[in-house]
Amino acid sequence: MLLRRLGATLWWACAGAACGTERGDAAAASTPDIEPAVLTDVNPDPAIVEVSIVAAPTTVEYLSGKATPAWGYRDGARAGGAPSIPGPALRARRGDQIIVHFRNELPEPTTVHWHGIRLEAEMDGSTSVQTPIPPNGAFDYRFRAIDAGTFWYHPHVRASEQIERGLHAPLVVSFDDGIDVTRERTFVLDDVKVASSGDLVESDTLDLMVGRQGNLVLANGRTGARIAVERGSRERWRLVNAANGRYFTLRLAGHRFTVIGVDGGLLPAPSRPVETLTIAPGERYDVLVTFDGPPGTEATLETIHHDRGHDLPDPGPKPLVEVTYRGQVARAPAPLPGVLSAYEALPVTSTTPVRRFVLGERDARDGPVFSINGETWPFTRPVVVARNVVEVWEVESSPAMDHPFHLHGMFFQPLGADGRPDPARGWKDTVNVPRGSRVRFAVRYDPPGMWMFHCHILEHAERGMMGDLMVMP
């Protein structure tokens, strides 16, 4: 197993909500905790989460004995702490006030974007609302955690480079949702393109076209991750795809995933259990996994090929996490509630205005260039809309490949075949638009301010597939 040099010190640290469920079982203790560390909340007020995050260069060990220069976030409240990849998780309860003291120790400007969080536009960390924070600069982000769900944070400057080098971390907002699980885990899925020297490899033309795809797939920043689970247990996994271009199609032989939550929080009802789950870059899923195999079961969480166009070859399944049964759960989890959340469909009728967004790609002298409605960011004009108006967005993919389309600042409701919001798809902020097809979703414009929308294949966004949405107050 390849270990991150600095991760070892965090292994035995208590990982947020998972702490309370430790059983002191000797077998489980032999498997290291791969859960991302949790940022230190320095504010004694239980309704305020006040943390400090530093972005800084670091070194990791993706290949045994080879140092990889990288960038990571570290917990600024922990003296002597080192950056980690993924960065430490920001954990809050719904309704909490969040204060983040951010410092940039990178050699270039950066920002922090709170992907999926509804907040005031000035706090969104995109370059449309914030001048990037220079090296040695600092910025305080403040927002309220109004929605429970699985989110993540990452830079919005040269994102295809900065996120790839390691700047990304989970942001989890919880509440008492009545979902009884034996244990909760967070898996940040990613890949990196590493040379035999250990150095990260620069993007080639294919990477620019399809989004840099790595030769190593990572779960919580490591290859060869292992976890021990108890037979008869039910676990909740919060899944984040932080990769530049890779789609993860997860499979765990002998087990199925019950989707209970997506980008914007809990679904109205649990999905039927599925064998595979595809997660596009930027998306999140909350799933339940029941470990009801025979004693001693071993299974591999792996990602299988997702055909996303441009004739990318199928490399076969790639392992992410080895799962081993150890012991038996002491108490069987309570049945799932039939209703997980209230879903109110946005009022969509045949007269609701439809706004079209056509995603384009073409070759230019210095490589591929991307566009939305023929405009290439930053040479774009904002889309101007009125607050609280409901419209349908129709996003049309390019014929050559899939694009995960992301909108900042608000969630939307994907429409079903009948043209109405589909409750089974919940509230999303990132949706895959398969090549040669159109995806429709309904959105109510709120809050006011300047928001970005873009493809979450980061090379596409940085090379033009991005735009601004101005919501007038």
Ligand code: C2O
């Ligand atoms: Cu996760 Cu505009 O991004």
Ligand code: CU
């Ligand atoms: Cu794209």
